[in-house]
Amino acid sequence: MKIMQLLPELNSGGVERGTLEIARALVDAGHESLVVSNGGRMVSQLEAEGSQHFTLAIHKKSITSLWQIRPLRRLIEQHQPDIVHVRSRVPAWLTHFALKGIPSAQRPHLVSTVHGFYSINRYSAIMTQAEKVIAVSDSVVKYITDYYKNCPPEDIVRIYRGISPQEFPHGYQPSAQWLGQTFQSFPELENKFLVCLPGRITRLKGHETLIELMQQLHTQYPNVHAVVVGGADAKKQTYLDELENTIQATGLRENITFVGHRSDIREWLSLSDVVLSLSNQAETFGRTALEALSVGTPVIGWNRGGVAEILSQLYPQGLITINDQVSLLNTLQQHIEQPQKVQPVSIFSLKAMCNQTLELYQSLLNKK
Structure with a gap:
């Protein structure tokens, strides 16, 4: 053909x-x-x-x-x-x-x-x-x-x-060299409970929800740190500046790190303790959520679109009623207090x- x-x-x-x-x-x-x-x-x-x-x-x-x-x-x-x-x-x-x-x-x-x-x-x-x-x-x-x-x-x-289970194997661990370089670039991430929001910097991905969540968490759980993995193209720079200003104004400068566009997403997903899917519109599939589950990292996300289809089959305890901030907070707290296991993925x-x-x-x- x-x-x-x-x-x-x-x-x-x-x-x-x-x-x-x-x-x-x-x-x-x-x-x-x-x-x-x-x-x-x-x-x-x-x-x-x-x-x-x-x-x-x-x-x-x-x-x-x-x-x-x-x-x-x-x-x-x-x-x-x-x-x-x-x-x-x-x-x-x-x-x-x-x-x-x-x-x-x-x-x-x-x-x-x-x-x-x-x-x-x-x-x-x-x-x-x-x-x-x-x-x-x-x-x-x-x-x-x-x-x-x-x-x-x-x-x-x-x-x-x-996705390829060989590319995102269950239980994957980043190399010592990668960890060394990452903690050198972002020392604030070492020995923290990492909550990851992957995806490009756009108004769709739920960055405001993440900031709100960290406001509610950071005093009770000072060890929790948020990582935003994804870059902003030139047209979205104003929005990124807006987010940075909000983080500064809410006193979360020490609690949220933007690492920019990355080609090593597998490493970031496996380093994280929880991955969030908070898009304010339904995702058609939700590939990053699947990649995170494949390496064994729990995913918490809104119950809609393709992400809901993936979570309902692979990690139903991560499904949250759409825009229910209280459930989102409670579910994340449960994950912080008691780390959860994700079963190996054999579909998708x-x-x-x-x-x-x-x-x-x-x-x-x-x-x-």
Whole structure:
């Protein structure tokens, strides 16, 4: 098979990682993997793992992106992929127009993945207008069937995101060298009960809730320290400054550490005593929560979206009624006073995700 995946950029995030994982699975199985994006820091890894990358500016929600339709059509005609797999709305629209200019008998099959709970409108509807629509969780299946009635339910395929148990092994411990470097950079973290909030610095991730929680905890539990693992891009710098000012004003400067963008998330999740999932909107899947549970770190999170699907199956005692600050505080206190055990994770595997995706591709080609 020859598969072409399209996404805006290849910097960081769940969409990007999923693209690389499917690309790697295709190459490992002897297929041909092509990826089109505006580029980014993950391109070198993608190419090292055997895929071809083509740089096109298909990342901007702007009328100027329409200039990319013709170059994209040329790319598709030149490489003749069996399947084009779109993973975001701008690339999906550009692909829609690019394919219109190719005779129907010569068009590749079209697959989309709905990675997000997009705003409900005509612009987002394009993600549900493929031959097969992959939903990354049952919550996403419900979102599509509730809001996009034109998408036949039989065309929706639920394929959970997955992680590699080899990459996030149960009971994983960071190396002595990593610990040494980390405690040298952040001496305030040593010998503390660490509460971790992973994720990019945006208003969605629940940083205000974390600050509120630490206000309630820090006098009774001076040994508890919060770690925010995730960077702020240039557009979010004002919000990061806002958070820093709030922390200063509430006297929590010594209790909360921001460590910025990290590529060693496994180490941070395993170093932490508890990981929080406090997004103020439902997550479509909640991969970081799964990674934390996989290494054996308890996760406490709101009972909604993909995180709830993961916790209900793997760590139900970590589920908290949405926005119930009292339950959140009580559950965290229980974890501080009595450390909890997490059982090894045997579901939501990367292998299952890749196998199901490749089987879906194959089923479309068999239909032909």
